[in-house]
Amino acid sequence: MNESGVAVRLKELHKAFGSLHALDGLDLAIEPGELVALLGPSGCGKTTALRVLAGLEDADAGQVLVGGRDVTSLPANRRDMGMVFQAYSLFPHLTALDNVEFGLKLRGRRRMPGRAAEMLELVGLGAFADRYPHQLSGGQQQRVALARALAIRPQVLLLDEPLSALDAKVRVQLRDEIKRIQTEVGTTTLFVTHDQEEALAMADRVGVMRAGRLEQLASPADVYQKPATAFVADFVGLSNRLPGRVDGDGVVVLGTRLPLVSPAGRGPDVAALVRPESVEVLPDADGPHRVLTVSFLGPTSRVTVSVADRLVVAQVASGRLAELAAGTPVRIELRPVPVVLDTD
Amino acid sequence: MAGLTARRARRQRAFRWTVLLVLGVFFLLPLVAMLEFTTRDGGGTWRLLVDWPRLSATYPDLSAGIVASLGQAALTALLMLVLLVPTAIWVRLRLPWLRRFVEFICLLPLTIPAIVLVVGLAPVYAWVTYFLGGSSLTLTFAYTILVLPYAYRAIDAGLSAIDVRTLAEAARSLGAGWATVMWRVVLPNIRSAVLSAAFLTVALVLGEFTIASLLNRTNVQVAINFLGKSSATMSVAVSLAALFLAFVLLLLLSLIGGGRRGGSEAAPLSTAKESP
Ligand SMILES: Nc1ncnc2c1ncn2[C@@H]1O[C@H](COP(=O)(O)OP(=O)(O)OP(=O)(O)O)[C@@H](O)[C@H]1O
Ligand SMILES: [Mg+2]
Numbered sequence: 001m002n003e004s005g006v007a008v009r010l011k012e013l014h015k016a017f018g019s020l021h022a023l024d025g026l027d028l029a030i031e032p033g034e035l036v037a038l039l040g041p042s043g044c045g046k047t048t049a050l051r052v053l054a055g056l057e058d059a060d061a062g063q064v065l066v067g068g069r070d071v072t073s074l075p076a077n078r079r080d081m082g083m084v085f086q087a088y089s090l091f092p093h094l095t096a097l098d099n100v101e102f103g104l105k106l107r108g109r110r111r112m113p114g115r116a117a118e119m120l121e122l123v124g125l126g127a128f129a130d131r132y133p134h135q136l137s138g139g140q141q142q143r144v145a146l147a148r149a150l151a152i153r154p155q156v157l158l159l160d161e162p163l164s165a166l167d168a169k170v171r172v173q174l175r176d177e178i179k180r181i182q183t184e185v186g187t188t189t190l191f192v193t194h195d196q197e198e199a200l201a202m203a204d205r206v207g208v209m210r211a212g213r214l215e216q217l218a219s220p221a222d223v224y225q226k227p228a229t230a231f232v233a234d235f236v237g238l239s240n241r242l243p244g245r246v247d248g249d250g251v252v253v254l255g256t257r258l259p260l261v262s263p264a265g266r267g268p269d270v271a272a273l274v275r276p277e278s279v280e281v282l283p284d285a286d287g288p289h290r291v292l293t294v295s296f297l298g299p300t301s302r303v304t305v306s307v308a309d310r311l312v313v314a315q316v317a318s319g320r321l322a323e324l325a326a327g328t329p330v331r332i333e334l335r336p337v338p339v340v341l342d343t344d
Numbered sequence: 345m346a347g348l349t350a351r352r353a354r355r356q357r358a359f360r361w362t363v364l365l366v367l368g369v370f371f372l373l374p375l376v377a378m379l380e381f382t383t384r385d386g387g388g389t390w391r392l393l394v395d396w397p398r399l400s401a402t403y404p405d406l407s408a409g410i411v412a413s414l415g416q417a418a419l420t421a422l423l424m425l426v427l428l429v430p431t432a433i434w435v436r437l438r439l440p441w442l443r444r445f446v447e448f449i450c451l452l453p454l455t456i457p458a459i460v461l462v463v464g465l466a467p468v469y470a471w472v473t474y475f476l477g478g479s480s481l482t483l484t485f486a487y488t489i490l491v492l493p494y495a496y497r498a499i500d501a502g503l504s505a506i507d508v509r510t511l512a513e514a515a516r517s518l519g520a521g522w523a524t525v526m527w528r529v530v531l532p533n534i535r536s537a538v539l540s541a542a543f544l545t546v547a548l549v550l551g552e553f554t555i556a557s558l559l560n561r562t563n564v565q566v567a568i569n570f571l572g573k574s575s576a577t578m579s580v581a582v583s584l585a586a587l588f589l590a591f592v593l594l595l596l597l598s599l600i601g602g603g604r605r606g607g608s609e610a611a612p613l614s615t616a617k618e619s620p
Contacts, residue, residue: 056513076516083517089510093532103518145514152518 005033005188006067006155008053013062015048015212022048023059024212035182035189036217037199040209041235046192049209050160053190055079066155082149082187086161088141090133096120096144097129103152119147122181139170146178150185157182157189163198175202196236200224208232226261230273230342239273240312241342246270251341254307256334264341271342279314280333281305283323287331291324305330375584382581389581403578409567410582412480416563417549419484421542424495427488429538432499433530436508450496453489458554461486469559480561483552490555491548495541502537503530536600543597547590 008030015023022045030036038046051057053064055076064072071079082103090099100116120126123143133141142162149157159178163171179202182189193199199206200220207217208231216228227233244253246264251257253272264270281291281303292304292311301318304311312332316324324330382389392399400407428450435442453461465486472482508530515529531538553565564586571579 054517056516076513077519077521079517080519081517083514085510085514087507087510089507089514091511091515091529091533092506093535102515102520106519106524148514148518158517 005186007032007065008067008156008188008190009063009065010049010053011063011065013049013052013064014060015045015052015057016060021212023052023062026062026209026213028207028214028217030188030190031204033186033188034204035179035191035202036205036207037191037193037203038207038209039193039196039199039236042194044209045212046194046209047160048212050158050190050192053156054081054083054158080152080154081156081158082152082154083158084142084145084149084160084162086164088133088138088145088165090136090141090144090148092133095130095132096125096136099133099144100148100151103148107152116147116151119151120144122150122184123147123177139166139174142166142174143177146181150181150187154187157187159189159191161193164193164195171198178202200236206236208235210235226338227273227340228262230340233273233340234342238276238313240276240279241271242274242310242312244270244272244341246341251339253339254332254334256336258334258336259338261338261340272339273342274334274339275337276302276313276315278335278337278339279312280335281314281316281324281330282333283328284331285329287329289330289332291326291328291330294321294324294326296321305332307332375587378580378584382577382584385577389577392578393581393585403567403571403575405562406564406567406571406578406582409562409564409570412562413550413564415481416483416487417546419481420487420491420549421545423484423488424491424545425538425542428492428495428499428541429531429534430526432496432503433508433526436503437512437525447496447500450492452493454493458490459558461490462555462558465555465559478561480556480563483556483559483561483563486555486559487545487549487552490552491545494544494548498541498544499534499537502534502540505537506530506533539600540597543593547593550586550590 008028010026010028013023013026014021024045026045026049028036028038028049038049040046048057052059055071055074055078059072062072063070066079090096091102094102097116097120100119104115117126117129120129123146125140125143125147128136128140128144133144136144142165145162146159162178163174166174175198178191191199191202200223203220205217206220206223208215208223210231216223216232218226218228223232223236227236233239242253244251244258246268247257249263250259251264251270251272253274258272258274289305289307289312292306294304295302296318299318300315301321303314303316303324305314306312314332392402396407431446435446469482469486472485476482511529511533512525515525520529550564552563553569556563556566557569564582568579568582568586571582
């Protein structure tokens with residue numbers, strides 16, 4: 001089953017809708033068999049990038065290379081890409097099995113008996129082969145769509161927020177399943193989402209987009225811990241913007257010296273982006289700050305502390321909430337993990 | 345509380361039946377009168393009507409009109425579908441900015457009285473006669489324009505009910521060319537809309553009189569009108585039969601629409617049918 005994937009390369013893609021530049025020199029290289037998640041705020045051009053790669057939209061300039069071959073001018077039906085859409089896209093007049101078989105029949109491959117059934121089995125819907133789309137739940141429909149896209153053994157699998165119409169629980173379940181199937185099949189995959197948790201959980205590498213460009217392409221851990229720009233630090237995870245003073249190769253924030261992810265471009269007065277989990281809140285009767293609000297989030301909780309004239313958000317284990325009720329005097333310590341400076 | 349709603353429900357039911365009764369009398373009374381009129385001779389008229397060889401021998405103009413009408417209806421439905429279905433799909437898929445314009449063009453015939461249409465069509469039909477002869481089947485062209493508003497509405501409604509764009513894109517990414525997208529993906533999903541358009545076309549063409557008469561062509565209505573002067577009984581019987589045929593067509597049409605809905609209701613899970 002495991003097929004070696006192909007490399008995908010988007011080169012300097014430009015795409016404008018009127019005066020709006022949806023893609024503004026997008027460059028992206030995906031390794032064979034890799035799952036890359038494109039993450040970014042709404043309207044940053046993720047879907048457009050995916051559609052250009054699929055051939056459903058023509059780029060104004062730039063190149064699309066699949067396995068080293070230039071497919072820029074190839075129409076969508078000859079690009080050999082499987083796609084799962086955000087909207088339910090099963091053919092309403094066909095059963096689940098016929099939907100999965102659709103692409104196989106078109107390819108004129110002598111109806112590989114069992115291939116479609118096997119794909120339905122893979123997504124756990126073997127028993128639903130004879131159901132019509134309107135007889136399936138949203139999550140089941142998206143699974144069939146995934147089976148349909150994979151049945152044709154595409155060179156590249158494209159997923160455009162396939163989970164966004166589903167409820168939280170099904171979403172997490174299906175997300176793990178997609179990851180499992182992708183690993184099993186080994187198809188090079190581009191996954192578009194605006195849910196950072198989804199991107200960090202599934203992807204081999206995460207590409208963070210902003211205004212039609214790629215800001216950073218790195219492993220989930222690196223995107224989170226060593227964001228290349230302030231935008232990435234701000235968009236992926238929550239960050240506190242705290243005033244600091246550059247000191248050699250570090251920055252002093254709230255009296256603590258923190259290392260920098262990348263050398264400071266200017267100084268000495270800067271804004272540092274500090275993760276809530278790097279902020280330690282300690283009850284202290286003589287502490288200079290006060291707890292303002294507490295929100296319970298499950299195993300961890302979020303505590304806001306007023307520090308001078310600003311708010312600092314900290315993440316604490318929920319077990320400690322008893323000692324951190326609103327109004328408690330506290331002091332704050334920062335863990336010495338590398339931080340990013342906001343240059344904007 | 346429950347008594348109140350029950351009383352209101354009862355009053356509503358009474359109101360509904362009254363309306364139905366009044367409308368029924370209004371529509372059915374003339375039909376019953378027609379039936380009564382045509383059966384005064386002990387059913388001889390109806391026996392003649394269903395006996396095709398005898399009918400065409402007795403009233404050759406009438407049988408010619410009936411044949412012409414059936415031919416016109418079939419050809420018009422065909423031409424309408426060939427023109428309209430691919431256009432409507434293509435406009436949805438590739439030329440969405442043209443939709444307003446196409447809709448306007450298709451609804452235009454509705455605003456033009458038949459008599460005005462004829463004035464405009466007369467010189468055109470001089471050419472049609474020149475090239476294709478004076479056959480009554482050439483009325484097909486005029487009728488295609490005439491049925492455009494109704495047929496377009498029906499097909500457009502069918503297309504609105506499905507997410508044509510996404511379905512087409514899904515099919516394309518699976519390797520389908522545009523022809524396959526139209527035939528195997530979009531068309532099967534608007535089948536009932538296409539049937540509606542065809543039935544409406546047939547019903548409209550069977551009832552058309554003005555254009556045929558003014559362009560000196562024949563069809564069943566023209567023949568009925570002509571016959572009315574010599575054999576009132578037969579002309580009324582044919583009118584009634586034509587009306588009945590149109591009624592059956594419209595009934596079939598509503599059955600097709602209703603059958604589909606019933607089908608999805610019977611399904612155990614009918615959630616998430618519509619795309620967001
Ligand atoms: N067909 C179109 N016509 C005009 N503008 C478009 C079209 N498609 C996309 N755009 C614009 O291009 C920009 C990028 O759109 P795109 O759909 O790629 O965003 P996205 O990153 O996928 O956003 P989201 O997370 O909301 O799906 C948006 O500002 C959008 O309004
Ligand atoms: Mg999008």
